[in-house]
Structures are given as structure tokens and as C-alpha cells.
Amino acid sequence: MAKINFLLGKGERLTEDVKVISGGGPKAAPYTFSEAKSRLQPMLLQVAEKIADLPDDACPNDYAVATITLNPEYIAKSYHPAELLRAVGLEAVGSKPRQVIPAKRSKGREPENALTTELFVYGKRQAFRKWATEFSGWSEYQDGAAQIVEIEEISFPEPSGKIKDFEDDGNKIVFEVVLHMNEAISESFQLANFRKYLNTLNINPGFERRFYAGGLCFLEIETSAVLAEQVAEYSLIRVMRKMPELRLLRPTIRSAGTEKRVSINLPEVGPVDANIKVAIFDGGIPPDHELCEWATPYEYPGMLPASDELLAHGVGVTSAFLFGHIDPKSALSQPYSYVDHYRVLDDTPGQNPYELYEVLNRIENILTTNRYEFINLSLGPCVPIDDDEVHAWTAVLDAYLADGETLATIAVGNDGEGDPLIRANRVQVPSDCVNAIAVGACDVPDANWQRAPYSSVGPGRSPGLIKPDLVDFGGSIQRPFLTLDHIDGSKLTPTGGTSFSSPATLRLGAGVRAHFGNSLNALAIKTLLIHSAERADLPMFEVGWGRIARQLDDIVVCEDHVMRVVFQGSINASKYVRVPIPLPPGVLSGMVNIKATLCYATDVDPHHPGNYTRSGLEVTFRPNKDTRRKVNKGENEPMHAISKTFFGNASKAAQTEDELRRDAWKWENCVHAVNKFRGSSLNEPVFDIHYNARAEGHNDTKNQQLQYALVITVEAPKVTDLYDQVVRRYATQLEQLQPVIDIPLKVRRP
Structure with a gap:
């Protein structure tokens, strides 16, 4: 059997704490x-x-x-x-x-x-x-x-400035009201005060469904447009907006329902790994459907019967997770895992003005009582993201994902052809979650791909600018996405949309876990998906970091002249960790490409959208340990080698805080870059990573640790045994991540 160079792990064994002295002189103020x-x-x-x-x-x-x-x-x-x-x-x-x-x-x-x-x-x-x-x-x-x-x-x-635009049709309106209230204060007395104020306006709210995130309370009230400004006079109201409708990401390609369906044989085996826990929140699966061999349908008691549209969407999304885009000429792949499918939609979206909070309440209840490693959402509020405000859906999900133990994919929406002047084509809530992967769609599964026109575009909010994070094939008129039919699961149905590219992306993440077990955590798998994405000459606001890898080999197997290593480490607040880039000893021949991706999950402050992420990792690249700045008379020898830019286009040392905020890199919780160097210029290169902690926009001095994942790939075409040299040099530290089961890695993803 030919030698396979698997991904290297345990990179964190190479790291060490370092001390870096920084700081500047007194600041000149604009005003006396x-x-x-x-x-x-x-x-x-x-x-x-x-x-x-x-x-x-x-x-x-x-x-x-x-x-x-x-x-x-x-x-x-x-x-x-x-x-x-x-x-x-x-x-x-x-x-x-x-x-x-x-x-x-x-x-x-x-x-x-x-x-x-x-x-x-x-x-x-x-x-x-x-x-x-x-x-x-x-x-x-x-x-x-x-x-x-x-x-x-x-x-x-002013009260009028708190109210987002809405159309007054003369009927009562269900508003989403966001108040400056944390849970402890609200539940003890402030919620009662707000109810009392509304009663003076002859409004009798229920407040049965309410959500807390950071210092915000999200509520729903029903009132007339005439009274809206009086409601907004309440001093603790931050914003009022008409409750958005729920979006079920309806297929962009619709089948006429009369054409002949292609038949296909389903696998007669269980999943690759029966222990992986996956949840999909969607429109439901018929209890006797063929998918139930691998999917367990759940729904809340007392729900209305699922409509045909809901079941078609639920089956399509679950089929996309289990099998990806199905090629009718090829046998279906063995699913990587079982999946729990939760029907969280009670009726066709848009029929019930209270449905948005009902659905979020169901999802939150499920997540707080069950622990999942992988989740997918192809639904959410029908509203583009807002730079000034964080929606309840985003806040609740980001808080759940902040520990980094769950990999979540969220469809960005199918409004990419909306009016760009009013940003109606922008990614939709909750795909602005910084702790999730926002997934858009491309038009073909093979070469010469483009963003599918319907796929919503970025940028995201800052921090969180790169949205979508990734794209995958989602179908087009010329080439639809094929899933199992919701009525006859032995037949295929054509469809399309980010609803299906999102679970297909999650499928590849589950595949990495199925093959490599617990040696890679959810944060590392997310980092690997982004690291191995296929870039194209397309704007990042359309496709993010690129299209996800076509096959597992692209993620976990290295050619002889390539070395790829994963670091799964932690860092203390206000500290620096030095991360060496593993290379052979001596001078490397020719040109060398270094690709690096750093991701971490973070607690968030939804009441501070401009300072949303509580954690920031600043990375300094030092390519040559012997290259140091000149020492002036009276100065001490510099402690560290000269740094060069790696992430970003301009030297961060020369940027003001305003410029850092403009390009959004300082507090982004995912950064990725590829740079080319002469091999002779690299001498024990390192990344120095500094952990900045903040809370509610100011310094957070608590002693805390942050988990991170870093993936580094070095490609040196003229060093034909680069991988083997690195393995020999770090034989007692780095480990090859061997698959826990034998799999045919060369089978391409459908």
C-alpha cells in the first residue's frame, strides 16, 4: 500500500509563552x-x-x-x-x-x-x-x-429615532422591542415596570416569550402604529421594529411535480460513526420516510400538521446533510452519522406574526437540554443583518456556540438578487453569528464556479466582516441540486438554494469527525474547512474564504512537498504564545508558500455590536530569528526578531485603532492568509499570538483562558521530501493523525 501523508497534529506541544513589551507615549487629545x-x-x-x-x-x-x-x-x-x-x-x-x-x-x-x-x-x-x-x-x-x-x-x-421603518396599514402590528435590561434586573422588577407603563397606554402584553442576551431583553408586543412613538418614550427601550417574518429558505428552483423522477438505490448500511450527535432544525420529515433509516424526526406536541412545503424542505435539507448533492449516475455514499431532525415550524412561514419567537423558543429549549456536536439552520428571520443592532436569533445562538464545542452551519439566504442600494441582498440573520459558519451557494460543483446569483452577499457586521464564510454547491437552473423526494424517498427531486449548500458543508465537517474521531475538536474542524477552501478570483463579500474542499484528501492528506499541522491550544488573557512553523533544519530551496488559518470561539456582547466579540487574538509574524532592527546608542538589544505582515494588507504597527476597526481584523475570530517567501529568508519562523480580552467595550482584567485552533500549511515544491523531514525533526512532538477507520479517501464528494 502506498504511503499516505496524513495531517500532523499536536502542534500545541511546540508552543511556548513569551514576553513582549509594547506600548507608546502619551496620547495627544483633539480638545483641550x-x-x-x-x-x-x-x-x-x-x-x-x-x-x-x-x-x-x-x-x-x-x-x-x-x-x-x-x-x-x-x-x-x-x-x-x-x-x-x-x-x-x-x-x-x-x-x-x-x-x-x-x-x-x-x-x-x-x-x-x-x-x-x-x-x-x-x-x-x-x-x-x-x-x-x-x-x-x-x-x-x-x-x-x-x-x-x-x-x-x-x-x-428621541423616541422617533428608536423606531425602525415600517408600513402603517391601519392594523395592529406585532413589534419586536429591545430593552436595556439584563436578566437579573429585568426579572426582579424592571419587566413589571415596563408592563405597568404599557398598561397606561391600554396595551396588555403577555411577555410569555422573551430572550436575554448580554445586557438586552428581547420582547414582542402588539399595538397600533399610532401608539408606537408613545411606547418608544419608555427610557429603557433601545429599538423597536416590526417583527420580521420567518424565512424558510424556499428552493430557488422549483419542480413542476409532474416530470419523471429518477430512481436511486439507498445504502443498506448504517452511518460511518453512530456516535456523532447532529441536529437539524427545519420543516420536518414524514415518520415513514426512507430517510428515517438515518434520521430521527422530532416535533413539539400540539403542532399543526406539517404542510407539504415544510416536509419537502425538511427532507431536502436532511438529504443534503446525509448524502450531499446526489449524482444519479453514482451509488449513494454511506452517511457519516445519524441526525436528529427537529420540526420547529408549525405552519407555512408568514402566516403567524408571533412565529419568529415561537421557533427561536423551540430551538433554544432543544439546545439547552441536548448537547450536539454539529447543527444546521436553513431558516431564520426574513431580514438582512443590521450594523447597529444584533438580532435575538444571532445573540441566542452565538451565546450557545461560544464554548467552541459545536460546529454550526447557517444558510445566508437566497436574496442575493435584492436591491444592493438598500442592501436588501445582504446576508440574513442569524448567519451573522461569529461563532458559526455562514454558508452561501455556488452554481456548479466542479471547475469554473461562481457565486449563485441568489446567494446573499456580505459584508457582515464588524467584527464578523467575512460573511459568508464559505460557499458550496447549492444548485442552479442549469444544474439543480438533487435530493431525495419527500414523498417517495427512492426517487430524486431537483431543487436549489443556500438551504442545501449549508447542510452539505456540515456534512464534510461531520466526515472529518467520523474519520478522525476525537483527535480533532469542533473548533479545529471549522478551521480546517476554512483553511482548505478553494479560492477563486471572486470578491470576498460574495464567497468569503472560498468554496469548501471537494474531497477529504484536500483536507487531511499532504503531498510529499507539503506539510500541514494543526494546533489546538489555549492562551491566557494579556499573554503571548509563540507558535513555531515546523520546518526542516537548514535553508529551504526555492520559493515557499505558507498558509495559515486561526479560529477561536468567543463570548459576545450583543448590546455592544461594534464591540461584539469579547476576545481578540493579534498575530505577529517573525520570519527570521536572526533578523533584528538596528540598535541606537543607549538602547538595549531587541528581545525579538523583526516582524512582517502576514494577515492583512498593511502593517498593523502603522495603523491607528480607527484603521484597525475599519479593516476589522483586530477582533475578528477567524483570520486566514497565504503568503509566498524565498526559502532562504525563513529561519525558524514563528507566529506570536497575543490574547486581548474586553467586556462591554473596555478592558477585561479577569484571569481567563481562550481555546484556539491554528492550521498551518507549508508548500515547498523544490523540497520533494518536506513532509518526511518535518516528521523526522519533530518525531517526539508532532503526530500523524491516523484515521480511526479504513476509508476510501480518494472517493470524491458528490
Whole structure:
């Protein structure tokens, strides 16, 4: 049998902690203290006056909310105005990104449009009044006062500005209301206060279904458009919007239902690994369907009978996970695992204005009582993602996925042909989850692929810019995606959409797990899927990191001149870990390609969408251990080798915090790049990884660990035994990841 060079594992054994000294000099402020006082005094007085004019019932326990917009030069987590807020008796309860042209920039530079942060601050009306009346006498030496130079604007959130656009058709409207309330405060007294306020408007809400995420409470209320602005006067309301409809990602290609169906023989064996736990949330499977050989259907008691449309979608999605796109000329592949299929849809989407929360409630209940390694969603709110607000679906799912133990794929939606001027073609909620893989569709399963026109496009929110993460074949008019028919499971039906490319992508992830067992965790499998994606000369906002690998070989097998290694490690907050790139000793011949992908799961702050991820890993690449900067007279020898850019197009050392936020790399929880080097320029190259931790947009000093997965591939065409040389050099540290079962790796994915 020919030698097979399997993926190398245990890369984390090569890592070590290092100390890196960083930091700069004092920061030049755009405003002097006296300038800041003069600018902010009239704003403060106006805010205090508007808050005082609010109805008492709209200010529960006399609390109100205002906004503070930071100058764009002060959006780094280290500049959070905590001392100022503490001094005036206020608390930051949320934020959102905002574009502003500041009145001034530091060092005499011309003001320009820039990204900044708008904070929602919460406190007693008396605290706002006291701050406004005493502010004129402030000295820059009193507690917190020096931070006023960081503020660009103080304002009052008008009720009309809290309401997202909706059409008033004269009927009552079900609104989704988002409040500044964490679960403990809400359940103890604030929810009762809000109910009491609504009662004064003759609105009697049920609040049976509510969701908490970070510092937000998501509720549904029904009222008329006439009363909407009065509801929005309630000081703790962050945003109101008409409840979106639920989207079942209906096929983009519809069968006429009368044409002859192609018959196919189903496998007569169980799955490759019966122990993998997979869940699909969709429209249901008939209990006597042929798929039930590998799929177990579940549904909530008391649900309406499933419609033909729901069952067709549920069977198609589950078929795509079990078999991928089916080639009628080839035998069906053995499924990689069993799957639990949960019917979470009660009726055809769009019939019930309360269905969105009903479905999310079902999904949340299932996830909190069952632990799954792989999940897929090909449904969600029928609404493109919003840069300013995080939806309940995204917040709930990201919180569940934050431990990195579950690989989730979510379809991005089939609205890619929507109006780009109003961003109606943008990826849809909840595919903006940073801890999931957002999957789009391409038009063919083989060469010369493009984004399928219907596949929704990015970018995602920042952080989380790269959405979709990946694409896979989803079908087209000329070449439909083939699944088992929902009525006769021995026949095939043509269909198409991101509903099917998403579970097909999850299928490959489950295949990696089935073949390699527990040697690769869910985070490592996600990293490998992105790392091995096939790039094309297409915009990233259309196809993300690329099309997923066509076969398992592309992920887990190396040619003789290629080395691929997986690191599954952890890092402590504020610390640095040095990750060496395994190479043979001596000088490498010719040109060398290095590809690296770093992923981690992270806790999130949904009430701070611009600072959504709580963890950031900054990576510094040092290609040559002997290349150091020149030492000036009186300086000590540099501790570390000179760094070069690896992830990103410009040197991060030269970027401001604003520029880092613009390109979104600092807090992205997945980065990927390929770079070419002369072999002679590489001398014990390393990545230094630094863990930045933040909470609610400012420094988080808790002692905590973050799990990460890093995959590195080195390709040296002129070093024909590169793989073997690396294996010999690191024989006591790296391990070849051998499959736990014998499989025909050369069989291409259908």
C-alpha cells in the first residue's frame, strides 16, 4: 500500500509563552479641557431638560438613558470613560457603531468622516441634572473630569429615532422591542415596570416569550402604529421594529411535480460513526420516510400538521446533510452519522406574526437540554443583518456556540438578487453569528464556479466582516441540486438554494469527525474547512474564504512537498504564545508558500455590536530569528526578531485603532492568509499570538483562558521530501493523525 501523508497534529506541544513589551507615549487629545467644557455644556443642559420632560412612568424608578459619542480617536478599549461615568453616577449599558465627522482631530489634522462608538448611558434623572448644573465649575483635576476630552457629543435618544421603518396599514402590528435590561434586573422588577407603563397606554402584553442576551431583553408586543412613538418614550427601550417574518429558505428552483423522477438505490448500511450527535432544525420529515433509516424526526406536541412545503424542505435539507448533492449516475455514499431532525415550524412561514419567537423558543429549549456536536439552520428571520443592532436569533445562538464545542452551519439566504442600494441582498440573520459558519451557494460543483446569483452577499457586521464564510454547491437552473423526494424517498427531486449548500458543508465537517474521531475538536474542524477552501478570483463579500474542499484528501492528506499541522491550544488573557512553523533544519530551496488559518470561539456582547466579540487574538509574524532592527546608542538589544505582515494588507504597527476597526481584523475570530517567501529568508519562523480580552467595550482584567485552533500549511515544491523531514525533526512532538477507520479517501464528494 502506498504511503499516505496524513495531517500532523499536536502542534500545541511546540508552543511556548513569551514576553513582549509594547506600548507608546502619551496620547495627544483633539480638545483641550476648556474646549471640551465649552462644547459639552450646552449639550448636557439640553439632555437634562429632555430627560426631565419625560413622563414619570417612562422612567422606571426614575432611571433614564442618554447617549455619549466618543471622539473617533478614543475607541480603543483602554480609553473607555469608566472613571468619568463613575464620577457622575452613570453606567454604560450598551453601545453601537456610528460614523461622525468630529469637530477637531489631534495634531491639527483635518477632520474627516470616521468610525466611532456611541455609548448608551443609564442613571437616575437626578444624576443627569446634577452633572449638567455642576459641569461649568469642573476642574480637570477632579475625579474622571480629564476624560471629557474624549467625548464628541452628548445627546438624548428621541423616541422617533428608536423606531425602525415600517408600513402603517391601519392594523395592529406585532413589534419586536429591545430593552436595556439584563436578566437579573429585568426579572426582579424592571419587566413589571415596563408592563405597568404599557398598561397606561391600554396595551396588555403577555411577555410569555422573551430572550436575554448580554445586557438586552428581547420582547414582542402588539399595538397600533399610532401608539408606537408613545411606547418608544419608555427610557429603557433601545429599538423597536416590526417583527420580521420567518424565512424558510424556499428552493430557488422549483419542480413542476409532474416530470419523471429518477430512481436511486439507498445504502443498506448504517452511518460511518453512530456516535456523532447532529441536529437539524427545519420543516420536518414524514415518520415513514426512507430517510428515517438515518434520521430521527422530532416535533413539539400540539403542532399543526406539517404542510407539504415544510416536509419537502425538511427532507431536502436532511438529504443534503446525509448524502450531499446526489449524482444519479453514482451509488449513494454511506452517511457519516445519524441526525436528529427537529420540526420547529408549525405552519407555512408568514402566516403567524408571533412565529419568529415561537421557533427561536423551540430551538433554544432543544439546545439547552441536548448537547450536539454539529447543527444546521436553513431558516431564520426574513431580514438582512443590521450594523447597529444584533438580532435575538444571532445573540441566542452565538451565546450557545461560544464554548467552541459545536460546529454550526447557517444558510445566508437566497436574496442575493435584492436591491444592493438598500442592501436588501445582504446576508440574513442569524448567519451573522461569529461563532458559526455562514454558508452561501455556488452554481456548479466542479471547475469554473461562481457565486449563485441568489446567494446573499456580505459584508457582515464588524467584527464578523467575512460573511459568508464559505460557499458550496447549492444548485442552479442549469444544474439543480438533487435530493431525495419527500414523498417517495427512492426517487430524486431537483431543487436549489443556500438551504442545501449549508447542510452539505456540515456534512464534510461531520466526515472529518467520523474519520478522525476525537483527535480533532469542533473548533479545529471549522478551521480546517476554512483553511482548505478553494479560492477563486471572486470578491470576498460574495464567497468569503472560498468554496469548501471537494474531497477529504484536500483536507487531511499532504503531498510529499507539503506539510500541514494543526494546533489546538489555549492562551491566557494579556499573554503571548509563540507558535513555531515546523520546518526542516537548514535553508529551504526555492520559493515557499505558507498558509495559515486561526479560529477561536468567543463570548459576545450583543448590546455592544461594534464591540461584539469579547476576545481578540493579534498575530505577529517573525520570519527570521536572526533578523533584528538596528540598535541606537543607549538602547538595549531587541528581545525579538523583526516582524512582517502576514494577515492583512498593511502593517498593523502603522495603523491607528480607527484603521484597525475599519479593516476589522483586530477582533475578528477567524483570520486566514497565504503568503509566498524565498526559502532562504525563513529561519525558524514563528507566529506570536497575543490574547486581548474586553467586556462591554473596555478592558477585561479577569484571569481567563481562550481555546484556539491554528492550521498551518507549508508548500515547498523544490523540497520533494518536506513532509518526511518535518516528521523526522519533530518525531517526539508532532503526530500523524491516523484515521480511526479504513476509508476510501480518494472517493470524491458528490
